[in-house]
Amino acid sequence: MRYGNRDVLAGVSFDVHSGETLVILGPNGAGKTTTIEILEGFRRRSSGEVRVLGVDPDHADEGWRADIGVVLQSWRDHGKWRVGEFLAYQGSYYTPFSSASTRRPWPVHDLLEAVGLADQINTPIGRLSGGQRRRLDIAVGLVGRPALILLDEPTAGLDPEARSEFHRIIHTAGTRSDTTVLLTTHDLDEAEILASRVLILAGGSIIADGTPQELARQIAGTDEVRWTENGVPHARSVAESTGFVRELFRQNGNAIADLEVHRASLEDAYFALVREAEATRTEPVEPNAA
Numbered sequence: 535m536r537y538g539n540r541d542v543l544a545g546v547s548f549d550v551h552s553g554e555t556l557v558i559l560g561p562n563g564a565g566k567t568t569t570i571e572i573l574e575g576f577r578r579r580s581s582g583e584v585r586v587l588g589v590d591p592d593h594a595d596e597g598w599r600a601d602i603g604v605v606l607q608s609w610r611d612h613g614k615w616r617v618g619e620f621l622a623y624q625g626s627y628y629t630p631f632s633s634a635s636t637r638r639p640w641p642v643h644d645l646l647e648a649v650g651l652a653d654q655i656n657t658p659i660g661r662l663s664g665g666q667r668r669r670l671d672i673a674v675g676l677v678g679r680p681a682l683i684l685l686d687e688p689t690a691g692l693d694p695e696a697r698s699e700f701h702r703i704i705h706t707a708g709t710r711s712d713t714t715v716l717l718t719t720h721d722l723d724e725a726e727i728l729a730s731r732v733l734i735l736a737g738g739s740i741i742a743d744g745t746p747q748e749l750a751r752q753i754a755g756t757d758e759v760r761w762t763e764n765g766v767p768h769a770r771s772v773a774e775s776t777g778f779v780r781e782l783f784r785q786n787g788n789a790i791a792d793l794e795v796h797r798a799s800l801e802d803a804y805f806a807l808v809r810e811a812e813a814t815r816t817e818p819v820e821p822n823a824a
């Protein structure tokens with residue numbers, strides 16, 4: 535993707551498999567929204583190949599669109615509509631695309647129940663709180679029971695309870711078991727909870743691609759195990775903490791107390807990778823002649 539003479543995405547190449555939850559991480563301006571918008575068909579790429587559910591999004595038809603759910607960073611304003619009637623209206627678009635295997639749309643009452651907005655069914659959208667509004671955005675993304683759902687920062691502005699409800703919705707609530715989810719977030723804990731795979735974008739390129747565990751191990755390398763033995767503190771960095779702890783207990787289980795295992799986290803990996811990518815992009819500074 536190029537704006538003017540500036541490439542904002544270059545050499546970005548990845549596959550997403552059916553049923554996967556792919557989380558795209560990256561600093562501000564990395565190109566996450568641009569990537570999602572190209573996949574949605576909202577933005578025309580400058581060059582390259584894209585197939586989404588087997589179709590080029592730049593030449594897709596209504597049937598393709600009905601298979602895709604979208605949650606944008608912010609939805610257009612429909613302040614005077616009531617929540618229930620707005621969802622029924624959005625859902626009616628999907629009726630012609632209903633089949634025996636995928637009943638469309640998702641009935642309004644059930645969907646509002648699933649996203650925690652059942653009590654707001656008659657509330658005008660303009661009177662929803664920010665978090666309730668975000669739940670509605672998510673409901674709009676799900677109303678067609680999509681095969682693929684694309685979400686741009688879906689949990690921005692949600693309180694911790696709403697956030698964890700959202701995680702539950704993404705995992706289960708009525709979505710098809712083979713639903714593929716692609717989402718962007720700045721929340722590394724969320725990525726660790728949701729992702730079957732993580733892509734890290736920085737400066738318009740993919741700098742990492744793997745499961746959260748693979749990325750954490752690849753970068754941070756080791757787990758930290760701490761314990762006391764007969765009251766004496768010990769600490770050890772090990773590659774595989776489960777086996778180490780098993781052996782520790784086998785050898786001297788009764789003397790061991792205060793066991794703590796700190797596993798290498800996605801957060802450790804994320805910061806290490808982004809720092810490395812940013813360092814290699816920085817122009818070398820001329821040494822001072824003095």
Ligand SMILES: Nc1ncnc2c1ncn2[C@@H]1O[C@H](COP(=O)(O)OP(=O)(O)OP(=O)(O)O)[C@@H](O)[C@H]1O
Nearest residue numbers: 537542560561562563564565566567568569718735
């Ligand atoms: N219409 C546009 N014209 C020119 N440049 C643009 C346009 N839209 C986006 N960009 C640039 O493309 C780059 C990628 O932007 P994008 O919004 O995809 O990043 P992002 O990773 O989603 O960022 P954030 O985390 O802040 O949402 C940025 O440098 C941005 O300034």
